[in-house]
Amino acid sequence: MKKYMPSLRAFIPFGILCILAGIFAFSANADSTITIPIPKDYPDRKVTLSLRIPAQTEPLTRKDQLKPVINSNRIIIWNSQPSPKLDNDDEILAIFANMNRKGWVKTLTARASATMRPLDKYHAIQLLIHICNNIIEIGQSANFNNIIKRVNLTSSDVEDVRRMVKRFERELILFGSNPKKMDKDLLIIQERLKKNTSGILKVIKVEGTEDGATVIHMTVD
Secondary structure (H helix, E strand, O other), X not given: OOOOOOOHHHHHHHHHHHHHHHHHHHHHHOOOOOOOOOOOOOHHHOOOOOOOOOOOOOOOOOOOOOOOOOOHHHOXXXXXXXXXXXXXXXXXXXXXXXXXXXXOOOOHXXXXXXXXXXXXXXXXXXXXXXXXXXXXXXXXXXXXXXXXHHXXXXXXXXXXXHHHHHHOHHHHHHOOOOHHHHHHHHHHHHHHHHHOOOOOEEEEEEEEOOOOOEEEEEEEO
16 A cells, blocks of 8 residues: 655645744733734635734834824823913003992893902903993993993003903903904993093003113003
């Protein structure tokens, strides 16, 4: 009886399977799994797998793996102080105190905010809106000409409020106000106050410039 000796070609598929088994075993030790899906209707479920390893390739360790690049636009930045406090020497606090003293801060909540220290910035915006609305009510009165003569306000008071409206323009928009219309209404009242009071020159702000000069902002009451 002749012994059957398989040819060398018969060992090639077996050798390839051994190599793949070794690769898969190495991958399993590296906490990785390679899964090859085989369609159910594929004949004999035969699969050909090709691996290409470039020359002079060093193994990639966990320390060498690059971290995925994160788009900065998708990062949520946590703000631990979403509502900042105003400095106790902020100009707007002095304006609030003046308006409170003259009676233009009309509710208990608003008065509490006017005297609160430190004052939350967004509470200050709400208080600014409150004061502006109270002043603008003068212009909406039927007897506007008579009220403007007796009102407890000066043109410089209104100028102070208008300056704060300009300063916090963006925040006012976020709170649903229209700072441009607000400033226009305040300007009408300010101009009328100038006509009904004596001309008193008042310094409202002093600031320095880059060339060393000093700029003095004044208004006429």
